[in-house]
Amino acid sequence: MADELRSLPSIDKVINDERLVQWRQILPHSLLVDIARQVVEQERLSILNGNPCRPLDYIVDTVCAQLDKLTRLSLQPVINATGVILHTNLGRAPISKRAIAAMESVAHAYSNLEFDLDSGTRGSRDVHVEMLLCRLSGAEAALVVNNNASAVLLALTALVKKREVIVSRGQAVEIGGGFRIPDVMRQSGAKLIEVGTTNCTYIDDYERAISSRTGALLRVHSSNFRIQGFTHFVTLEELLALGERYDIPVFDDLGSGCFLDTTVFGLAPEPTVQESVARGVSLAFFSGDKLLGGPQAGIIVGKEAFVDRLRKHPLARALRIDKVRLAGLAATLSHYIRGEAVKEIPVWRMIAMPVSEIERRASLWAQRLGGLARVVEGESVVGGGSLPGATLPTRVVTIGGGKGRHNIALKLARMLRRCEPPIIGRVEGDYLLLDPRAVLPEQDEIVVQALDNVVASLGR
């Protein structure tokens, strides 16, 4: 063992190895020394455990791998071939070119974020989107915070705290990643009163729960699931009428902020923000990065008196949105103002993409895979807490199936995830499916190249 320990290379020898020459040029010497020490130390422990000393090559390779891991950015773009347009794990909505440009310009330089250019004095960051949001939704006032969960938290903290908020049991939903709306709401200090049953809630259920402690009635859009069969839910009109009778505000957690008519695209009707406002809710909340198609944000629209109280609450400061996303949100909203949302916002372009176009792209991809793949009919999903259960007819490239083919599907899925950028497909049973719908058209070239490479390395 003593011999083995003596054969350990010195730190100098490791960092002066020729394979580290490029790292030596770009990284501080101290970092190289640190990493080399760590790797040699691991090797020393391994020898003490009775293992033979591994060659210098191995140690240098390990150092290189660690330096690579440390310097490469972990968060990176991927190609979404899953067919789920708003994929929460893949970052929800890709944003428009103009939104990107707007974000870049305020990130790059100073801005009038909270500076009034007319008076030359302090201004408010809210003004940059409030007018747009009011115009689009018809609301009196608007406020933007970090995300929709923040919006709900802020509203209940500022307006209900210590009193009760009544919500249908069938709408007390989990929004993915183990987060439950009721848990977020409880953080506000408001007491949640769940009424009705999972599948049925009637207006009488709400009315019976009303007391002097009631602070609000809340509707939550059942965004990521659908209950079928024997169900009954209270309409927003009924809830509003009840709220009015008892002088209790009604809040509407819309989940996905939709301004467009989804039925035009063959989808089920998704409640729109302007509908909710027109019916008279006190406040409506929605996300910036779901169907709205912008950056992550939590948008609150509604009655001035309520929005004003939120604006002044200390939590508003803790939950505020940063200038970069604010710029992206404003640019996204301006697409709606200009009537060009379907043309310019990627999410809506994907929803509106004709099947013939998808078929053309799927065929292009399948050709590269030769006999391995076929193009078949499939379904894309909008996802991201909107249009539960709603799908769009699509064409997918399908690979695998048949005896022993399951492994091919998994193997290909893994190979595609290792491409640069990674390509994420959907494994369904024995098949790997690649749906072009949520792949940006300018990425087709990259997909084709990756498929060529994968086929070539399979043949080897």
Ligand SMILES: *Cc1c(COP(=O)(O)O)cnc(C)c1O
């Ligand atoms: C998605 C969703 C949320 C959470 O929105 P974030 O922007 O992710 O915080 C809250 N409520 C509903 C109904 C949702 O669908």
